[in-house]
Amino acid sequence: MTRAPQKRRLETRARLLDVAATIVREQGYSGLRVEEVVARAGVAKGTLFSHFGDKDGLLAVLIGADVMRLLDEMESRDAPADADELAARLAPHMDYVAQDRVIFDLLLRYSGATTTPPDEVVTASFLRQVALLSDWIRPLQAAGKIRRDQPPELLAEGIQAFANHVLGLWFCREHDTVPPPAQALAPYLQAWLQPAP
């Protein structure tokens, strides 16, 4: 069986994450270079890869943590009272992802998470997102504010699908002449959640 990692290893890992987070703060996710991380952390390149597998692995930890933080905030607020409020609650997450294509790509690559074992932050964050959305959806269904003919989980996944759709469009256009994703999402959710009249 595999032993617990030594102190040194944990320190190295922490240092790598710390440096990487700083660089992201300075230059954004698309400005992150593996070479710069290891240089500033004072370790060899191979060390980073032994810790995170590949660059995506490092990004996953950083971005996963960001998403978790966003989810904390979402959970701390009161549940939305209708579909429009639900859409509004998603705005911070949409804005976060819309900020950098690297984030979008990374999250998309890992988004099969709904079933895979949650050994990873991104995977865990997806499970949490579905759970949270479902928790919002159930009372809305009970109150007849949104459709009741589909299970909350399917509606939740649908919301994710539309969110990704809108974000995908966002990254294909000039960002100046087009509404931000959080706003563009509204009509889709409207149509998706609308109760049968």
Added chain:
Amino acid sequence: MTRAPQKRRLETRARLLDVAATIVREQGYSGLRVEEVVARAGVAKGTLFSHFGDKDGLLAVLIGADVMRLLDEMESRDAPADADELAARLAPHMDYVAQDRVIFDLLLRYSGATTTPPDEVVTASFLRQVALLSDWIRPLQAAGKIRRDQPPELLAEGIQAFANHVLGLWFCREHDTVPPPAQALAPYLQAWLQPAP
């Protein structure tokens, strides 16, 4: 103003595309290497980039052509009679994209196409896909087979969103233990297109 390209250039371009297509046939899209293309086409690396901008540019031409061929077939068949048939009509496209992550990524990157000028094959193929879906949707709405409360174009985009969602999940799992995308799509379309009872 820019002149028409000379014969030589057209020949070079054709040769590059031909070689690239052959390699894709032999090794799939993920096996395509720029170096191999230029080597087998007998040109320098820079030439390829001067023709297609970057590797994605080359992929876009190849994949765009594939998609156009699929659309030709879809158009040649009679229109679907209900939501389930509509889902079935999408199967070839889903299978095509599901075959290789490179295809999925490329199409996603260009999928903002609905508004951009169709100077590119992929862009054009997206416009065509939306148009085709809308053409399928309108009669179904008129016949009361699917919901009538949303414009065909929005329903069409929604279908694309769900298709991408399902494909995204597909590439996150072991492909052996999970239903193929074409099949996984059904419940979403069902819920999305279902007429108000």
Added chain:
DNA sequence: TCCTTTTATTGACCATGGTCACTTTAATAG
């Protein structure tokens, strides 16, 4: 303490996409 085994780290090396100042080839003017 000294030897052995496991864990952690190293850095030269590789793969691959992409750039660009320069050369070659074709078209066009005089």
Added chain:
DNA sequence: CTATTAAAGTGACCATGGTCAATAAAAGGA
């Protein structure tokens, strides 16, 4: 036919992520 200009093509070079046999450091046992 030659000179001039524009288009086409070239390949050395770069950026960046990733590999892996070799080495150093720690842990464990005698």
